[in-house]
Amino acid sequence: MTKAYSYIRFSTPEQAQGDSLRRQVAKAEAWARERGLILDDSHRDLGISAYHGRNRTTGALGSFLQMVEVGKIEQGSFLIVESLDRLSRETVIDAATQLFALIQAGVVVVTLSDSQEYSATRLRQDWTPLVISLAVMARAHDESRVKSERVGEAWRQKKVAARAEGKPLTPRCPEWLEVRDGKFIPRRDRVKIVHRIFRETIEGFGRREIVCRLNGEGIPSFKAGENRKKPSIGWQTSSVAKIVQNRAVLGEYQPHTGTIKRATGSLTATRSKNTIPE
Structure with missing residues (x-):
């Protein structure tokens, strides 16, 4: 048939x-x-x-x-x-x-x-x-x-502004920052946690020990703070590793090109003002 x-x-x-x-x-x-x-x-x-x-x-x-x-x-x-x-x-x-x-x-x-x-x-x-x-x-x-060319040109202009003026490309940023009025603003409570994680890492504490300390003191993880439906989300070794290994703490930003599902290539790294936790 x-x-x-x-x-x-x-x-x-x-x-x-x-x-x-x-x-x-x-x-x-x-x-x-x-x-x-x-x-x-x-x-x-x-x-x-x-x-x-x-x-x-x-x-x-x-x-x-x-x-x-x-x-x-x-x-x-x-x-x-x-x-x-x-x-x-x-x-x-x-x-x-x-x-x-x-x-x-x-x-x-x-x-x-x-x-x-x-x-x-x-x-x-x-x-x-x-x-x-x-x-x-x-x-x-x-x-x-035509749509691709227009979008591409818009992103090129955004990159120029990011390099020259420190303007964020998108609202997405590291979890210890937020974008407010077109600028990166440190979230002071989270910056303190980032500092603590680095300090304890330098002192020789492993990721598991750092996680146990944070969870034991009831300090909410960044994920818990953003997900009100699941406030019980605690710190994980992977979340600590992500912070320690993330070059964004140095003020470095690495944009990518590709689809909204996954990145397919990288562009030259840029540095933006106000991205280093203070």
Whole structure:
């Protein structure tokens, strides 16, 4: 029996809080129901960008493409997407190559936003839908490229200000600091704890002993102070090690580039004013 597969993707975790997932799922289910087809909606790349093809290389789309390549997806099956930009936001030549490979493998690609069906049978008789597909893919790539350039320039300006004026790049900072009015401000109570941990380390006390002392005196850990739902969170050897090994205590800040999930590379370290605990 012919089967339909839906592919759902959005770029950032924040979009999970919106309507993107529900909308894409509902549209795919409605289309399959109207055709009387079984729908497999397990192929999802939630919070994965398609600008550099990460969904194609490491995501759920990559798994689907491999299944097509080895013949696990039968010819005549449907791949349902909201729009072609869900499949790819890479350059037109890369995005088109991927689309053509699916079509040549016998998969019918359905785009719900414009009610297009891209199949080998149809395109051999009428190639005009390809013009539409190229325009959609070009627009998707250009949108992502412009956004990337704007965001990149904004971060470059922030880095310049950070180096020249000591302005924080983001509100995130070491746990013994806070950002207030665009400046790093020491949290005096926590700075005292940092000083104590270093002093006791220099005196020869191990991490376990330092942890026992802090917990024994009922001194709340930094995590406990930030998590009101779990005030019982105590000091751990890992939290002490993080403080001792963190070069931020020297005033050093090491920004990174990459996705919001994990860093993929580092930039030159910078020093910012007011970052050294006093």
